[in-house]
Amino acid sequence: MRILLIEDNTELANAISEYFGHIGHPLDWCESAESAEKLLAYQSFDMLILDINLPGKSGFQLLKQLRAQSEEIPVLILTARAEVDDRVSALDIGADDYMVKPFDFRELAARCRALLRRERGNASNQIVCGNLTYDASTASVTLHEIQIDLRHREIQLLELLLNNLDHVLTKEQIADRLYRFDEAYTPNAIEQVLTRLRKKLAGSSLHIKTIRGLGYLAHVDD
């Protein structure tokens, strides 16, 4: 399990390194996007913790470049609040998560663990969200390692939400995926599927929020 931290503030980087060493996840550290590129060229990492405001090439540029090379490595962005657009655009250009400085180290470690687990899951057709596992090949769901019985539409909805974590899905977008065009459905139908799904997944790390008037948003809280 190798994590690369790209952060130009020495004190913060040292503190993060020390903290991660303490909890048994030693990490590699470099100070700029340019040196990160060199490291990534001949070593493989499981995850990047990337500061946006770097000397020379910015974190955004590095991230864009990685995603353009279809590099799937999970990236967690560190950003300062003053950069008001960071939070939105970081997710838009392919960051998997972000944290706003100053942040809680425990929270950072938890988010990293969540990302690493999710990534390991992806490789084996599995999506792991904390205590919840979804296996796309067998369409099975386990919570606390206990198999959960879901109906067809509930599975479809769960998969759709897991593939769009942290993004809003409108009712129309969900209906398009859940129902064929010749199938009649009432606006309440989706709400009912969701209610059943929520009940069956009670106590899981996956939160499905309804934003009335806007749509649905799934978020993993590890």
Place this chain on the structure above:
Amino acid sequence: MLVVFLVLSAGVWQYANRTADLSYDRLLTGSALAIIERIRSRNGQVEVDLPYAALDILSLAPDDKVYYAVSGPDKSYLTGYKDFPPPEHYTPSASPVFYNTNYLNEPIRAVVVSKRLDDPGVSGWVEVRIGQSRNARNALSNEILLGEMAVLVLVITLALTSLAFGINRTLSPLNQLSRSLRERRADEMGPLPDTDIKEVKPLIASIDQYRTRLQSNLDMMQVFIADASHQIRTALSSVQAQLDMAEMEHDQDKLQNRLALIRNQHRKLTRLTNQLLTHALVAHRRDTNQFQQVKLDALLSAILTSEVRDHADSNIEFNYSNTHRDLTIDADPVSLRECLRNLIDNAIKYGPENNSITLGIDVEAEQVKIFVDDQGPGIPDEMLQRAVLRFERIETGKNTLGSGLGLGIANTVTEAHGGQLHLINRQPQGLRVELVLPRRRI
């Protein structure tokens, strides 16, 4: 002025030339007509009886040479200078035709006139050409030119002088004004010295008004810095105190408690710093006019989405209320986003755990109301007014993080948009914070 002078000079030059030509052309015509009158035909022969008096007229210009030529039908030579040139493309006619030519290396002004003889034996056009060198003519033209130019220069000089005088006189109160502005100390208040000149009074009034506004801005800034320093120092010293106590603590459990307190204070300080910086940001953007067309639906749903994401693990219910999905308004999207984010954060911080928060808009003809509703305790009616002021934190008895800057930010942003900030207690409970903004900039 130079252009006017050049145009007028060209006009005068033209006029002098024309006048001189006109006078001397008359003399030439007179001579030519006198000569042609004396051409007769007799017994099939053309006879010329040259009247010397005709040429005498031309001797009024003593320095000039006179040339003439008379030719009969078929251009046959009769008398005078045989090679004195005719005009180009000449059709014989009884009315005189003037032309300029060169003869014996001298510029010549000449006239030609013809007469038709219709006697038996002699028929056809006879022609008289008579020319004169230009000395007298040029002398006259120059004389006229000089006279006119003298008048012209005089008039222009007079005009320039009176103009310079007038401008100086008009601008003197402005010079006086700039002198008194230059000599003023930066902290000197009070109105500028008055002036008697009616036209300058509004200017002085505007400058005074501007200075008053500037001063009130500075005053506000001073109060703000004082408030901010107080808040930051308080938070910092309490962190310092907890650190000192933690250092002396030997009991593990108590140490953990101290650390939790420090963490809590630090969170408070973080939020305060963020809000202060946001306030500085929106104030700066207000002063630099960052307005553009904003699609309200896209902005609001993005704000709400990021808030939901940040509080997905809470029991808070989020709602969005907007039936005008295509509405655009003139606004600064960055400060509007910061303002609404702060209002929603406020609602979360001061509200109950199962809060229900609604972000929405009401659209009217000229204005749009953007509101944030919550199910919190609201604000006591008597404190609604004060709540908008910076750092007026409402004591509701609940121990929450917050500096009271949230509403101050909202107030600054609304003012920058030329709108109003309303706080309304909702029934049966909860608070509505409403930004009433004009849809178009005035």
